Amino acid sequence: MTLTSTVPPRVRVVEVGPRDGLQNEPVVLSADARAAFIRRLAVAGLPAIEAGAFVRPDRVPQMADTDEVFRRLEGLRGPVLSALVPNRRGMERALACGVPEVAVFTAASEAFARHNINMGIEESLTQFREVLRLARDHARRVRAYVSTAWWCPYTGRVAPAAVVRIAAALVEMGCYEVSLGDTIGAATPREVSSLITQLTETLPVAILAVHFHDTRGTALANVLAALSLGIATVDASAGGLGGCPYAPGASGNLATEDLLYMLHGMGIETGVDLDAVAAASRSLGGALGHPLPSRYLQAGPPGGA
Amino acid sequence: MTLTSTVPPRVRVVEVGPRDGLQNEPVVLSADARAAFIRRLAVAGLPAIEAGAFVRPDRVPQMADTDEVFRRLEGLRGPVLSALVPNRRGMERALACGVPEVAVFTAASEAFARHNINMGIEESLTQFREVLRLARDHARRVRAYVSTAWWCPYTGRVAPAAVVRIAAALVEMGCYEVSLGDTIGAATPREVSSLITQLTETLPVAILAVHFHDTRGTALANVLAALSLGIATVDASAGGLGGCPYAPGASGNLATEDLLYMLHGMGIETGVDLDAVAAASRSLGGALGHPLPSRYLQAGPPGGA
Numbered sequence: 001m002t003l004t005s006t007v008p009p010r011v012r013v014v015e016v017g018p019r020d021g022l023q024n025e026p027v028v029l030s031a032d033a034r035a036a037f038i039r040r041l042a043v044a045g046l047p048a049i050e051a052g053a054f055v056r057p058d059r060v061p062q063m064a065d066t067d068e069v070f071r072r073l074e075g076l077r078g079p080v081l082s083a084l085v086p087n088r089r090g091m092e093r094a095l096a097c098g099v100p101e102v103a104v105f106t107a108a109s110e111a112f113a114r115h116n117i118n119m120g121i122e123e124s125l126t127q128f129r130e131v132l133r134l135a136r137d138h139a140r141r142v143r144a145y146v147s148t149a150w151w152c153p154y155t156g157r158v159a160p161a162a163v164v165r166i167a168a169a170l171v172e173m174g175c176y177e178v179s180l181g182d183t184i185g186a187a188t189p190r191e192v193s194s195l196i197t198q199l200t201e202t203l204p205v206a207i208l209a210v211h212f213h214d215t216r217g218t219a220l221a222n223v224l225a226a227l228s229l230g231i232a233t234v235d236a237s238a239g240g241l242g243g244c245p246y247a248p249g250a251s252g253n254l255a256t257e258d259l260l261y262m263l264h265g266m267g268i269e270t271g272v273d274l275d276a277v278a279a280a281s282r283s284l285g286g287a288l289g290h291p292l293p294s295r296y297l298q299a300g301p302p303g304g305a
Numbered sequence: 306m307t308l309t310s311t312v313p314p315r316v317r318v319v320e321v322g323p324r325d326g327l328q329n330e331p332v333v334l335s336a337d338a339r340a341a342f343i344r345r346l347a348v349a350g351l352p353a354i355e356a357g358a359f360v361r362p363d364r365v366p367q368m369a370d371t372d373e374v375f376r377r378l379e380g381l382r383g384p385v386l387s388a389l390v391p392n393r394r395g396m397e398r399a400l401a402c403g404v405p406e407v408a409v410f411t412a413a414s415e416a417f418a419r420h421n422i423n424m425g426i427e428e429s430l431t432q433f434r435e436v437l438r439l440a441r442d443h444a445r446r447v448r449a450y451v452s453t454a455w456w457c458p459y460t461g462r463v464a465p466a467a468v469v470r471i472a473a474a475l476v477e478m479g480c481y482e483v484s485l486g487d488t489i490g491a492a493t494p495r496e497v498s499s500l501i502t503q504l505t506e507t508l509p510v511a512i513l514a515v516h517f518h519d520t521r522g523t524a525l526a527n528v529l530a531a532l533s534l535g536i537a538t539v540d541a542s543a544g545g546l547g548g549c550p551y552a553p554g555a556s557g558n559l560a561t562e563d564l565l566y567m568l569h570g571m572g573i574e575t576g577v578d579l580d581a582v583a584a585a586s587r588s589l590g591g592a593l594g595h596p597l598p599s600r601y602l603q604a605g606p607p608g609g610a
Binding site: 156185186223258265 | 456458459461489490491492493494495496519520521522523524525526528529530560563566567570571572599600601604607608
């Protein structure tokens with residue numbers, strides 16, 4: 001048996017560029033520009049797009065007017081659109097503009113949670129219970145991010161047991177999916193295998209997703225390790241937009257194009273048109289004033305094909 | 306069984322930066338600078354270093370004075386040093402300055418061979434037989450590269466059967482190792498698994514090495530696929546130096562630092578000091594006048610560790 005014999009035949013790619021990507025760009029785009037980008041990603045066939053965040057515009061100006069973005073996307077066919085909500089207030093704003101799905105964000109490292117979301121892990125889980133209650137009342141699905149699932153920029157390696165405990169709590173309170181984040185792009189495949197193996201002792205693999213950063217070049221190797229254990233949902237950011245401004249040394253979400261290139265090369269279906277994603281990223285790179293880091297975007301398809 | 310349970314406990318990293326890397330840099334370094342770089346790589350613990358090439362200096366000025374480089378490295382302890390030789394004349398030059406090991410270079414794609422080494426594959430094999438004869442007479446080991454083992458920039462996908470045939474011929478004529486090159490960085494893990502599986506039906510896995518380019522971000526995922534099938538020799542280029550000037554769209558050999566970061570993170574021994582390699586690359590980047598592309602070199606070690 002080879003590792004590639006155990007990968008799933010189809011992978012769901014969750015596009016996080018319009019939120020996780022753009023919120024880390026210095027240039028603030030208008031709601032019009034963001035909605036146009038999301039439309040192009042939708043036409044490319046991405047099945048799930050995180051379109052914005054209901055956070056404080058004074059803290060994250062890039063995500064201001066997320067309600068306007070959703071308004072412009074009303075009636076959009078194709079992808080499930082979602083928005084990040086930090087708490088009940090964010091959830092109320094999301095409900096007010098008819099957002100079909102939301103995501104909550106915590107960390108497996110206490111130090112990172114305090115730096116990044118200004119509260120401890122337990123407090124974040126308490127806030128999420130209120131979000132989940134509202135979501136249940138309004139029939140909305142909630143996705144959860146567990147950042148620093150392998151490494152923390154402040155405290156180093158994170159114990160898998162911490163991730164298992166938090167993931168279990170998130171599932172228990174009703175989150176339909178838990179996305180494991182390698183926030184500073186430090187994980188390697190054996191750590192990925194180890195954590196997923198421990199998580200799937202008590203949780204079904206179908207509720208897990210992975211979210212890698214390509215900071216040290218290991219993102220696709222980590223995806224491969226996750227796929228070989230049955231993970232079939234992978235987050236990625238068009239063009240490799242974003243990173244994490246609160247994490248020293250963090251750079252580069254895994255680029256959607258690089259992920260699609262590998263998956264399609266392996267015969268794994270995604271339903272996404274790689275070249276259409278690349279075209280969307282290229283036009284956005286123009287608006288942001290710099291080329292995006294995706295390697296595929298720079299190299300293009302191999303010649304002679 | 307997970308993929309990471311089948312990887313070898315130790316990997317031999319073959320450093321190709323001083324040859325494959327530098328020969329693709331526009332700046333021509335002196336023999337002194339090249340020898341100093343190789344000394345630093347040797348001190349870092351790299352077990353095998355390709356130190357130069359006995360090719361025509363009018364065609365590849367970066368590799369001129371390779372004999373001077375070897376002279377400066379006489380008595381160097383630690384790594385096995387080698388040089389690329391295209392033919393008998395190159396082999397005679399290598400023998401004249403006491404090079405302990407040589408490498409020959411061909412392709413699995415006829416079109417690429419004609420563009421890159423100005424002869425067909427069969428003609429290259431004929432030339433190598435003369436090199437191997439001299440090598441046997443002087444008790445030298447010969448390594449072989451099969452470039453475009455998966456993709457050709459001119460003709461697209463390469464049939465595994467072509468690689469199997471050429472690898473078998475190279476082993477039959479006495480090469481101790483065959484390094485499979487993804488010259489334009491287009492391969493994905495399933496193609497890597499497939500080719501290695503086919504090769505190991507008739508050849509021992511221990512004679513195979515892999516040589517990936519990170520052009521589309523898949524290099525480390527491809528390494529992982531190869532390791533999980535028992536491959537234990539991986540080529541890499543310090544700092545990610547090099548590429549292939551004859552291959553449109555080619556860029557970036559897999560960086561030694563990125564490879565070491567993943568291997569060490571997986572608990573795989575290499576005997577190499579990652580930070581010492583990074584320091585050597587950084588000083589070379591200074592001499593070349595531009596930062597080198599290795600992701601680890603740019604990001605550094607994860608914090609808090």
